[in-house]
Amino acid sequence: MQYELTFLTARWSTRVRAATGIAALLLASWLAPASAAEQVQVTEPYIELRTGPGRGYPIFYVAERNEWIEIKLRHTDWFLVRTERGKEGWVHREQLETTLTQIGTKAKFRDVLLDDYLRRRLELGSAWGHFKSEPMLKAWLSYNVTSTLAVEATVGQVQGVFSGTDLWHLNLLAEPWPDWRLEPFFGIGFGKLNNIPNASLIGATTSDAKLADATVGVQYHLGARFIARLDYTQYVAYISDSRIDQYRAITIGLGFFF
Numbered sequence: 001m002q003y004e005l006t007f008l009t010a011r012w013s014t015r016v017r018a019a020t021g022i023a024a025l026l027l028a029s030w031l032a033p034a035s036a037a038e039q040v041q042v043t044e045p046y047i048e049l050r051t052g053p054g055r056g057y058p059i060f061y062v063a064e065r066n067e068w069i070e071i072k073l074r075h076t077d078w079f080l081v082r083t084e085r086g087k088e089g090w091v092h093r094e095q096l097e098t099t100l101t102q103i104g105t106k107a108k109f110r111d112v113l114l115d116d117y118l119r120r121r122l123e124l125g126s127a128w129g130h131f132k133s134e135p136m137l138k139a140w141l142s143y144n145v146t147s148t149l150a151v152e153a154t155v156g157q158v159q160g161v162f163s164g165t166d167l168w169h170l171n172l173l174a175e176p177w178p179d180w181r182l183e184p185f186f187g188i189g190f191g192k193l194n195n196i197p198n199a200s201l202i203g204a205t206t207s208d209a210k211l212a213d214a215t216v217g218v219q220y221h222l223g224a225r226f227i228a229r230l231d232y233t234q235y236v237a238y239i240s241d242s243r244i245d246q247y248r249a250i251t252i253g254l255g256f257f258f
Contacts, residue, residue, distance in 0.1 A: 004111075004126075007096075014039075014061070017116055029224065038071045038101075039068050039070050039071070040069060040071065040099035040100060040107045041066060041068065041070070041100045041101075042063050042068075043065065043066075044098055045064070045065055046063060047062070047063040047091055047095050049062070049081065049083070049088075049090065049091060050089055050090045050091070051073045051089065051090070053080075053184070054090075057090065062085070063083050066112055069081045069082065069083050069099075070081075070082045076249045077097055077108075079091040079092075082093055085240065096109055114179070114221070116225065117227075117257070118147060118179060120144055120225075120258065121140070122257065122258055123142045123150075123227070123257040124141050124255060124256055125139065125229060125254055126138065126139040126222070126253050126254070126255075127139075128253065129250050129253075130250060131158040131247060131249040132247055132248065133255075134158050134160040134161070136156055138154055138156035138157070139155055139156075139251075140152055140155075140255075141153050147174060147175070148174065149175070150173040150175065151170070151171070152173050152189075154191075155167070155168045155169075155247065156168070156197065162197060163197040164196050164200060165193060165194065165195045165196070167190045167191060167194070167235075169190060169211055169213055170191060171188065172187060172188060174186050174187065178215075178245030181220060182218055183215055183218065183220075184217070184218050184219040185216070185217055185218070185231075187214070187216075189212070189215075190210070190212050191211040191213070192208065193235075194206065194207075194208050195207045195209070207239060209238055209239045210237070211236070211237070213233050213234065213235045214234050214236075216231065217232060218231075225256055226253070226255070227255045227257065228254055229252065230247070230250075230251075232248070234248055235247040235248070235249065
């Protein structure tokens with residue numbers, strides 16, 4: 001009995017020491033200092049420091065050429081910096097882009113509007129164009145899973161001379177170059193097509209068909225949260241076991257992301 005108690009006590013003591021060690025490591029990691037802030041060197045005759053992140057705030061200090069400044073944080077296109085003499089103030093991105101990094105290369109700071117575009121998750125838009133030779137309207141909603149991959153749902157309507165067509169499809173889009181302002185994309189998907197003939201046609205019946213599609217296009221970041229988009233889509237409609245129809249559509253539209 002005493003042996004079993006001693007064995008259990010030893011096991012419990014070992015587990016407590018292990019848990020204490022893990023907790024200590026986690027605490028040390030949590031308390032570890034952050035990595036060194038980025039530093040750049042002034043190359044222009046001077047850089048102006050303002051009391052706040054905006055041109056309406058007064059200039060209170062000027063950092064001179066060859067002086068090193070430390071970048072602490074960013075707010076829109078304004079950066080909070082600290083000079084060698086301990087002065088802290090706000091500098092606009094345009095001025096910081098004239099500085100040099102610690103390895104002697106020109107400092108680059110991406111436009112905050114481009115950052116918003118690259119971080120977008122939801123995108124909503126509508127477009128107008130032609131389905132075959134008939135007018136088409138469509139709307140889309142997409143979700144960016146990653147910066148280069150999106151899932152998109154589209155609904156469209158075609159008003160022809162002899163019939164009207166409603167369709168929907170779900171696509172997987174690839175965007176290989178997400179940081180390009182004029183960005184190409186490619187996609188494949190599936191959906192459904194419903195063709196409704198005009199009531200004046202005798203003997204015509206409504207038809208449903210499974211749909212597959214492949215699309216290619218480009219979108220252009222207009223600025224703020226707006227994009228322009230042009231796409232070309234090839235549709236394949238499986239009308240029946242013995243009939244397959246193909247359609248081509250080209251549309252141009254405007255989207256909004258958030």
